Amino acid sequence: MAWSPRAGDLAVVDVAGLDALIMALADASYDVRGPVVRSGAIEPGPLGGVVDLPRGMRDEQAPGRYDLSDTAGGAFFDWSSSARSWKAELFPPEEELWRARQEPGGNVTFLSTPKASRREPLPLAILGLRPCDFAALGVTDRVFAGAAVPDPRYRRRRDTAFMAVVECGSPGGTCFCSSMGTGPGCEGTDAAPDLVLTEIASGTVADHRFLVRVVSDRGAEVMAAVPTRKATEADRSEREAILSRAAARMGRRLVTEGLPELLLANLDHERWSEVARRCLACGNCTSACPTCFCADVRDTTELSGQVVRRRRWASCFDREHSYLHGGAVRASTSSRYRQWMTHKLATWWDQFGQSGCVGCGRCITWCPVGIDITEEAAALRGAALPAGGGAA
Amino acid sequence: MSVPTLAVWKFASCDGCQLSILDCEDELLSLAGAVRIAHFTEMTRAVEPGPYDISLVEGSVTTPADAERIGQIRAQSRLLVTIGACATAGGVQALRNMAGAGEYAGLVYAHPEYLSSLEGSFPISAYVQVDLELQGCPVSSSQVLEVLTAVLAGRRPVIPLHSVCQECKRQGTTCLLVRGANPCLGPVTRAGCGALCPAVGRGCYGCFGPTESPNVVSLARRLRADGMSPLAVSRLFQTFNAGAPGFDGEAAEAAAAARAARAGREGS
Incomplete structure (x- = not known):
């Protein structure tokens, strides 16, 4: 009988084994998602097998710039981060919370929400989220599931989801996960993934393999259907080498020492006005951020007489976000940028006991004018701009 | 009633x-x-x-x-x-x-x-x-x-005042501007259309007019950095909402350039 890994074991699979893993997840009735090429970028998408993965693709990321090219290489994960994070999978951009109708007598009848009631969606399996993305789930877990009143929708999706993290061997120009302690490897985080994979594609085609660290029992169950072998010392040291090379290639760096105090001591710094001259207040950063969790809850009526409550992503860059009686508290763009950055890097600690930033760099890449949170932090520190500067 | x-x-x-x-x-x-x-x-x-x-x-x-x-x-x-x-x-x-x-x-x-x-x-x-x-x-x-x-x-209507970008992000459209695929006015244009054009690979041409605080100067700088001429950038704003506050400045630049060109032709 072939060896099958248990929780805690380190196994090795080849490319066919990775394909078998994706099949095994589908066979276990998961809705399998992973990184795919779509609209000239690597984006979350449905995964039917290794054929759907972005093999040979490499992304170039710089402030306000993204470019994807086909290197014709054999690696499946030779890119840094997907354009979109996996936030939308667990915290949908827009969802109906409930629907009700007022009866002629005045009683209110709650109608089932059409989407949720008809059939329970399949649990998600995500294969190929990066350690920074997984760390971001640790952040949103505290926001949604760790609250006094947990969000039932988030919690259901999160509890049932299977997570196969792929460690990062090729950080991009806007990455700084090593500054935030969230990557490029996936070591200990708040929550445990089910599997942690590392791609080893430096050798021959026949030698192309994946280390699979089995973390959960659920992970072990799925791996039972996948041909594997035990990892050797050589496999382990190859992983170490990949991760230490990756850590040395971060495009950006954020000095986190004393950062909350620094930001909060500089609320009137002229830099906030300078950045506001560039900032479009468009909300791309908050949308792209894997941890920004703000949402707007609105009740609307319909001509049918039904009342619907919906939740939709919102951004602190919108004027209406800080609207209180009589006007917006944060009327200026500088005050909105300051709110976003100080929350992310400073007051998040007070609220949730951790940083709101995981160093994925999406806010830098996907800002249309390339505003760089690491550069802004460095400017407030009065220090030189961060080293590396991977802008292509 | x-x-x-x-x-x-x-x-x-x-x-x-x-x-x-x-x-x-x-x-x-x-x-x-x-x-x-x-x-x-x-x-x-x-x-x-x-x-x-x-x-x-x-x-x-x-x-x-x-x-x-x-x-x-x-x-x-x-x-x-x-x-x-x-x-x-x-x-x-x-x-x-x-x-x-x-x-x-x-x-x-x-x-x-x-x-x-x-x-x-x-x-x-x-x-x-x-x-x-x-x-x-x-x-x-x-x-x-x-x-x-x-x-x-008898309630307040829910009409978003934010940018088209947030509609793109909500529906999972990859940013055309950042990919360098197309000039796009989404960051300064008010949402409401459902980000129709970017969803089919065409940059937003601003038909919904400005957001509540459009930073046209900064977006125009980005578009020029992408290789567009100042006149081409101004012309992007010279359409349906040329008279809207925020868009009118760039639109007027294009109009002034057109007048100057006409005067040049007539003078020669």
């Missing part, structure tokens, strides 16, 4: 926004049951006299007669909502505000003295108090419905 009356009015416009109301196909019958359509000549010749509970006004003010008529409509309307780029910002015809319409009249008409038009095309709000403006060229059918439904329920 009696059924509220609805009136729809047209000024200088293409009728596209009125068609957007008729485009509410699935909801049109419910709407016709919820309000009494008292004046909507795009739809029916049956016209009832005012006053009206809700007036939707399409089009811009371009003649002295328009200026007078909008005053009469305001006086007969409890709520007055302007719909579309013409009514909210002067529309594409506001390009003449930057071009000297008087000169052109002489070139086009044998007897320009018969014309009675204003020097420019102006939003309704330049003449009367407007209770709510719905931007867009044309307006979104669902936003029109939302406003009417909200009025019927």
Whole structure:
């Protein structure tokens, strides 16, 4: 009988084994998602097998710039981060919370929400989220599931989801996960993934393999259907080498020492006005951020007489976000940028006991004018701009 | 409560926004049951006299007669909502505000003295108090419905004021601007269209007009950094919302450049 890994074991699979893993997840009735090429970028998408993965693709990321090219290489994960994070999978951009109708007598009848009631969606399996993305789930877990009143929708999706993290061997120009302690490897985080994979594609085609660290029992169950072998010392040291090379290639760096105090001591710094001259207040950063969790809850009526409550992503860059009686508290763009950055890097600690930033760099890449949170932090520190500067 | 009356009015416009109301196909019958359509000549010749509970006004003010008529409509309307780029910002015809319409009249008409038009095309709000403006060229059918439904329920309508970018992000459209695929006005343009153009790989051309705080200067700098000429960038703003605050500066630059080019041709 072939060896099958248990929780805690380190196994090795080849490319066919990775394909078998994706099949095994589908066979276990998961809705399998992973990184795919779509609209000239690597984006979350449905995964039917290794054929759907972005093999040979490499992304170039710089402030306000993204470019994807086909290197014709054999690696499946030779890119840094997907354009979109996996936030939308667990915290949908827009969802109906409930629907009700007022009866002629005045009683209110709650109608089932059409989407949720008809059939329970399949649990998600995500294969190929990066350690920074997984760390971001640790952040949103505290926001949604760790609250006094947990969000039932988030919690259901999160509890049932299977997570196969792929460690990062090729950080991009806007990455700084090593500054935030969230990557490029996936070591200990708040929550445990089910599997942690590392791609080893430096050798021959026949030698192309994946280390699979089995973390959960659920992970072990799925791996039972996948041909594997035990990892050797050589496999382990190859992983170490990949991760230490990756850590040395971060495009950006954020000095986190004393950062909350620094930001909060500089609320009137002229830099906030300078950045506001560039900032479009468009909300791309908050949308792209894997941890920004703000949402707007609105009740609307319909001509049918039904009342619907919906939740939709919102951004602190919108004027209406800080609207209180009589006007917006944060009327200026500088005050909105300051709110976003100080929350992310400073007051998040007070609220949730951790940083709101995981160093994925999406806010830098996907800002249309390339505003760089690491550069802004460095400017407030009065220090030189961060080293590396991977802008292509 | 009696059924509220609805009136729809047209000024200088293409009728596209009125068609957007008729485009509410699935909801049109419910709407016709919820309000009494008292004046909507795009739809029916049956016209009832005012006053009206809700007036939707399409089009811009371009003649002295328009200026007078909008005053009469305001006086007969409890709520007055302007719909579309013409009514909210002067529309594409506001390009003449930057071009000297008087000169052109002489070139086009044998007897320009018969014309009675204003020097420019102006939003309704330049003449009367407007209770709510719905931007867009044309307006979104669902936003029109939302406003009417909200009025019927006595609640505040849910109309987003933020950028098109957030609609792109919500529906998972990869940013065209950052990918270097297309110039896009999404970051300074108000949401509401459902980010239709970026979803099919075409940059936003700003038909919904400016957001509440458009940083056009910064976006224009980005577009020039992508290799567009200053004139090409200005021209992006010289369309349906050329007269809207925020877009008017760049649009005027393009108009000035065009005038200079014409003067150059005529001088040579």
